[in-house]
Amino acid sequence: EIVLTQSPGTLSLSPGERATLSCRASETISRAFLAWYQHKPGRAPRLLIYGASYRATGIPDRFSGSGSGTDFTLTIIRLEPEDFAVYYCQQYGSSPQTFGQGTKVEIK
Amino acid sequence: QVHLQESGPGQLKPSETLSLTCTVSGGSVSNGAYYWNWIRQPPGKGLEWIGYVYYSGITKYKSSLKSRVAISGDMSKNQFSLKMSSVTVADTAVYYCAREPLIYSSSSYFDFWGQGTLVTVSS
Secondary structure, eight states: OOOEEEEOSEEEEOTTSOEEEEEEESSOOGGGOEEEEEEOTTSOOEEEEETTTEEOTTOOTTEEEEEETTEEEEEESSOOGGGOSEEEEEEOSSSSOEEOOOEEEEEO | OOEEEEESOSEEOTTOOEEEEEEEESSOTTOTTEEEEEEEEOTTSOOEEEEEEETTSOEEEOTTTTTTEEEEEETTTTEEEEEEOSOOGGGOEEEEEEEEEOBTTBOOOOOEEOOOEEEEEOO
């Protein structure tokens, strides 16, 4: 199965700053079938991005995704207080779907 | 807005059977445009896909769990359920249910999730 490695493990930033999260796959993800999720404790994970770069319904445009092949990036420009959370990537180009270990974006 | 809610016992002993139910509101488990999934996250570890059920009754499971897992749907109650037999401490995790839109015939992302329920396996 495809292994996804997210980096960094923790990102310490201030509101208003830019966050850049990386997701690297152990092999090429076909058709850029990669998604990103935001997860806050005790809450349901929230789909942010699918198809590597398509924002899900209702997701603010400060969230953007990019990448192809084995390297993908989630960028959050101008962090808002509600953006501090754990972010996961998920590939669905190969069965079984697999997830990264997560990047925690915390307030500096 | 689609809402999913997990329910079931939070404590089990080794060798028992885990049984969880996901109740869906704002959408229908009989909608052929979606798979209905279970995903889990052991403490301090990553997310792991377990399997899904389709409205027709078709199921698919992660190969390493296939021998112990069964997922089924109850259209009349708009619910779907997970059963996992012979649990061990390694099955301790937060269990999530999630909806997966069909994309052609391949796997997809999960557009709505429940908030999860912690299941602890301990003697």
